[in-house]
Amino acid sequence: MTRHAWLTVARREIITKLTDRAFIVGTLALIGILAAALGVQAYVGSRASEYAVVTSSAAAERMADAVKVAAEGADDKTTVTLATAPDDAAATQRVRDGDADVWIREGTDGWVLTGKEEVPGDLERVATSAIRDATLSENASAAGTSVEALARGSEVTTAVLDGDADKAFIAQAVGFALAMLFYLASFTFGLALANSVVEEKASRIVEIITTKIPVRQLLTGKVAGNLALAFAQMAIFVAVGLVGLSFTEYDRFLPAVSGAVGWFVAFFVVGFGLLACLWAVAGALASRTEDVQSTSTPLTMLTMAVFFAALLAEGSLKVVLSFVPPFSAVLMPIRVLEGSAPWWQALLALGLLVAAAAGVVAVASRLYQRSLLQTQGKLSLRQAWSTPE
Amino acid sequence: MIAVKGLTRTFGDLVAVDDVTFDVTDGLMTGFVGGNGAGKTTTMRMVMGLLAMHGGEVLWNGAPITAAERRRVGYMPEERGLYPKQKVLDQLVYLGELSGMTASAARASVTTHLERFGLEDRAGERVEKLSLGNQQRVQIIAALMTEPDALILDEPFSGLDPQAVDSMADLLREHTARGIPVLFSSHQLDLVERLCDRLVVLAHGRVVATGSVDELRSGGPELYRLTLDGDAGWVRDLAGIHVHDVDGTTALVEPDDAGARRALLEAAVSRGDVLDFAKQVPALSEIYREVTA
Numbered sequence: 001m002t003r004h005a006w007l008t009v010a011r012r013e014i015i016t017k018l019t020d021r022a023f024i025v026g027t028l029a030l031i032g033i034l035a036a037a038l039g040v041q042a043y044v045g046s047r048a049s050e051y052a053v054v055t056s057s058a059a060a061e062r063m064a065d066a067v068k069v070a071a072e073g074a075d076d077k078t079t080v081t082l083a084t085a086p087d088d089a090a091a092t093q094r095v096r097d098g099d100a101d102v103w104i105r106e107g108t109d110g111w112v113l114t115g116k117e118e119v120p121g122d123l124e125r126v127a128t129s130a131i132r133d134a135t136l137s138e139n140a141s142a143a144g145t146s147v148e149a150l151a152r153g154s155e156v157t158t159a160v161l162d163g164d165a166d167k168a169f170i171a172q173a174v175g176f177a178l179a180m181l182f183y184l185a186s187f188t189f190g191l192a193l194a195n196s197v198v199e200e201k202a203s204r205i206v207e208i209i210t211t212k213i214p215v216r217q218l219l220t221g222k223v224a225g226n227l228a229l230a231f232a233q234m235a236i237f238v239a240v241g242l243v244g245l246s247f248t249e250y251d252r253f254l255p256a257v258s259g260a261v262g263w264f265v266a267f268f269v270v271g272f273g274l275l276a277c278l279w280a281v282a283g284a285l286a287s288r289t290e291d292v293q294s295t296s297t298p299l300t301m302l303t304m305a306v307f308f309a310a311l312l313a314e315g316s317l318k319v320v321l322s323f324v325p326p327f328s329a330v331l332m333p334i335r336v337l338e339g340s341a342p343w344w345q346a347l348l349a350l351g352l353l354v355a356a357a358a359g360v361v362a363v364a365s366r367l368y369q370r371s372l373l374q375t376q377g378k379l380s381l382r383q384a385w386s387t388p389e
Numbered sequence: 390m391i392a393v394k395g396l397t398r399t400f401g402d403l404v405a406v407d408d409v410t411f412d413v414t415d416g417l418m419t420g421f422v423g424g425n426g427a428g429k430t431t432t433m434r435m436v437m438g439l440l441a442m443h444g445g446e447v448l449w450n451g452a453p454i455t456a457a458e459r460r461r462v463g464y465m466p467e468e469r470g471l472y473p474k475q476k477v478l479d480q481l482v483y484l485g486e487l488s489g490m491t492a493s494a495a496r497a498s499v500t501t502h503l504e505r506f507g508l509e510d511r512a513g514e515r516v517e518k519l520s521l522g523n524q525q526r527v528q529i530i531a532a533l534m535t536e537p538d539a540l541i542l543d544e545p546f547s548g549l550d551p552q553a554v555d556s557m558a559d560l561l562r563e564h565t566a567r568g569i570p571v572l573f574s575s576h577q578l579d580l581v582e583r584l585c586d587r588l589v590v591l592a593h594g595r596v597v598a599t600g601s602v603d604e605l606r607s608g609g610p611e612l613y614r615l616t617l618d619g620d621a622g623w624v625r626d627l628a629g630i631h632v633h634d635v636d637g638t639t640a641l642v643e644p645d646d647a648g649a650r651r652a653l654l655e656a657a658v659s660r661g662d663v664l665d666f667a668k669q670v671p672a673l674s675e676i677y678r679e680v681t682a
Contacts, residue, residue, distance in 0.1 A: 012483050199472070204470030207437075207464075207470055208466065208484060208531060210439060211462070211464045212461060373440070
């Protein structure tokens with residue numbers, strides 16, 4: 001039985017969390033915010049635009065036709081309807097009444113777009129370039145040449161050395177999201193874990209539990225339970241994020257992002273486990289809930305350092321930190337996402353992280369074991385290490 | 390049987406438990422008595438393996454106790470520990486499972502015990518909602534629910550009303566009747582006197598007396614109280630009589646032997662009426678004060 005006692009402990013941790021209203025509400029709220037943000041993005045991207053254009057002359061009607069072709073060709077969610085008015089006054093009236101968004105007419109020197117209060121920006125852009133193209137080509141043929149001939153050699157294209165701009169943007173955005181997820185999970189679950197350890201200490205139930213099962217099993221169970229929950233929560237967030245992403249204009253990056261997320265999951269599990277053991281020790285060093293804040297300060301700093309390193313580290317510092325536990329837990333998946341780390345580097349960093357986690361588990365279980373039954377005030381790390389059992 | 394041999398524990402310069410030796414015999418209730426700071430809790434925690442021993446050993450049926458055997462001991466710590474926010478039934482089932490019971494066996498045992506203490510309708514409540522006395526009952530159930538091989542209970546009766554003390558005492562007797570050793574500490578000497586088969590008295594970390602209540606009593610001097618119809622001062626002149634106290638017509642005396650006692654009574658009868666002549670049975674509290682002084 002005692003070989004599986006940690007499972008019983010882990011199950012209690014999970015059930016306690018799942019029946020805690022604050023945890024459920026917090027998780028649902030985060031999912032809601034995430035879904036809403038992606039929903040807005042998707043809605044903005046997919047909104048259909050419809051413009052009504054009125055003209056009052058045959059030349060303008062031809063030009064409006066060209067605008068319609070250009071606008072609908074540029075974006076399949078845009079439609080332009082054309083109408084003609086018998087004279088300028090009638091056309092003005094239609095715009096004034098809201099029957100038309102824009103009145104296109106030929107002015108004394110070029111073309112004029114007239115709107116009621118404003119000319120819709122999208123339409124203005126498309127119309128401006130369509131009118132310019134049409135006019136240019138008319139002028140060119142009048143001069144006996146063609147637009148193509150005139151424009152030859154004037155083409156400007158852009159090139160970047162590292163991937164394309166959109167990919168860099170998406171790598172940064174997803175990297176930020178992953179760093180945030182890791183930070184949130186290790187901080188909220190870590191603090192909760194430290195508090196539950198000190199709760200057991202303060203209520204002395206730990207005395208009953210440790211006469212029944214080995215301390216190591218208790219630690220394992222608590223870390224495993226929280227890891228499972230954090231993992232499940234993160235999986236939901238990531239799933240919502242990926243599904244949401246598929247509805248936005250960035251959906252073409254889904255395969256690349258999913259691969260990096262796979263690495264992130266592996267690093268998350270090990271990195272979170274490492275930090276969780278330390279949080280448990282922070283709880284064990286305290287005797288009362290009030291002490292947790294001070295015993296966990298170094299950990300709070302470390303967790304924040306990991307987060308900010310993920311956001312700010314650049315160049316060779318980033319490369320180095322992507323191998324250093326616990327920074328590697330976030331930085332290496334981000335480098336994989338950027339495409340700057342080959343698979344063997346990721347594997348090496350994961351190996352180092354696993355080794356560090358194993359070391360931390362050994363040290364943490366000694367500290368945890370020795371400080372768990374000390375109930376007089378706070379313990380320093382040195383005291384906890386050297387205190388007899 | 391649990392045997393404690395030469396158990397010693399220091400905290401810095403303070404020797405909290407000093408070469409403590411006693412037995413907790415199968416089928417008997419052993420009371421563990423001593424003032425605050427006498428070392429009772431420290432001793433019990435060492436027996437349970439919660440504190441490292443700095444000397445001595447704890448034997449279970451003659452061999453050093455193992456972790457597996459300790460797991461079969463029902464333990465109730467002095468400072469009550471339960472999860473305040475967890476429901477009574479869930480919490481007890483959890484502790485039962487940690488002791489190796491199946492969930493259904495734990496549930497059945499908890500339900501039976503809750504009924505015994507009249508707490509069956511509180512099973513779904515959070516522990517923090519219960520009164521202190523009821524929390525104590527829940528705590529006791531946690532120690533008893535596993536049909537343990539031994540019981541180590543630190544102050545199990547503190548905070549209980551007389552009725553709860555009785556039902557608790559009955560429950561403990563059921564367990565000694567199964568033949569298991571039970572050790573409990575208490576400050577309430579009258580209770581210990583009433584319940585215990587054997588006593589271990591601790592003072593300043595040392596065992597100052599062990600034995601049954603009768604043995605402890607017989608260990609002291611045999612005193613007689615003599616009440617006459619006149620002044621009792623003359624008893625001081627009798628040979629073979631050690632006088633502890635004379636107060637007007639009453640004297641408290643310790644005869645050297647049965648002959649001296651008979652001579653005392655004959656002398657008293659020849660001088661007048663003897664209103665009272667009785668052997669004094671010292672209360673446990675007197676013995677306790679004497680041995681721990």
